[in-house]
Amino acid sequence: MATDSRAQDVGFGVDIGGSGIKGATVDLDTGDFIGERTKILTPRPATPDAVADVVADLLDRTGWTGPVGITVPAVVQDQTARTAANIDHSWIGTDCAELFRTRLAVDGVPREVTVLNDADAAGIAEARYGSDAARSGAVLLLTLGTGIGSALLVNGVLYPNTELGHLRFPAMDAEKWASSAVKDREDLTYREWARRLDLVLAEYVRILNPQTVIVGGGVSRKADKWVPELTVDVPVVPAELRNRAGIVGAAVAVREGIRP
Ligand code: BGC
Numbered sequence: 001m002a003t004d005s006r007a008q009d010v011g012f013g014v015d016i017g018g019s020g021i022k023g024a025t026v027d028l029d030t031g032d033f034i035g036e037r038t039k040i041l042t043p044r045p046a047t048p049d050a051v052a053d054v055v056a057d058l059l060d061r062t063g064w065t066g067p068v069g070i071t072v073p074a075v076v077q078d079q080t081a082r083t084a085a086n087i088d089h090s091w092i093g094t095d096c097a098e099l100f101r102t103r104l105a106v107d108g109v110p111r112e113v114t115v116l117n118d119a120d121a122a123g124i125a126e127a128r129y130g131s132d133a134a135r136s137g138a139v140l141l142l143t144l145g146t147g148i149g150s151a152l153l154v155n156g157v158l159y160p161n162t163e164l165g166h167l168r169f170p171a172m173d174a175e176k177w178a179s180s181a182v183k184d185r186e187d188l189t190y191r192e193w194a195r196r197l198d199l200v201l202a203e204y205v206r207i208l209n210p211q212t213v214i215v216g217g218g219v220s221r222k223a224d225k226w227v228p229e230l231t232v233d234v235p236v237v238p239a240e241l242r243n244r245a246g247i248v249g250a251a252v253a254v255r256e257g258i259r260p
Pocket of ligand 1: 075
């Protein structure tokens with residue numbers, strides 16, 4: 001795909017995950033991908049420089065030279081990573097915008113980039129392109145994967161950098177007990193895992209009182225197998241954008257100047 005044009009309402013998002021770095025051109029009118037998503041394995045160790053090299057490679061492959069939104073699985077404040085639960089610890093304190101701006105420069109001109117938390121990006125995408133419930137009132141979106149990511153939204157506006165996956169529960173981080181990676185690792189049935197998630201959700205709901213909980217991540221594709229097992233007293237609905245959410249939200253963030 002040739003260079004961006006803001007007039008065409010097209011953006012580009014990159015989602016940095018524990019196993020893969022994924023990017024795609026996004027139609028910002030509809031929230032759909034234009035063309036294929038490109039995925040490259042996350043380097044090991046996933047240091048900032050090694051990851052930036054892969055993102056540069058990904059953009060080279062697609063030919064995109066415009067602004068880029070990039071998600072990381074970390075708290076991002078003033079474009080600087082503050083935590084690193086599921087990525088290399090050397091991210092902590094990294095000025096991510098500076099890293100990518102320079103590494104992704106086009107013909108020596110620094111690239112316009114926006115970096116944000118992966119779950120926050122998913123929340124933004126869901127609020128823009130998902131169901132009406134996603135932009136109505138107080139919404140908690142969770143991404144269930146290697147960890148548990150969270151995004152809090154009020155009428156579609158994000159409160160950034162919530163880290164509910166790290167709520168101590170019962171004696172460890174909630175994500176170490178109830179993420180979908182834990183379900184796989186401990187070979188839990190959907191019902192067994194849903195019981196755990198139900199207890200975690202009950203705690204979130206007790207404290208935050210959202211009107212809707214949206215569940216994303218790969219496991220939400222099988223939501224019919226476990227959402228009915230939940231007893232928590234609030235509507236729990238699967239995310240609509242599925243695995244598009246991070247990429248799409250990143251593209252929206254750079255377009256709309258959302259810089260946590
Ligand atoms: C990180 C969050 C991230 C989530 C999902 C957690 O371990 O602390 O920042 O959103 O995983 O990737």
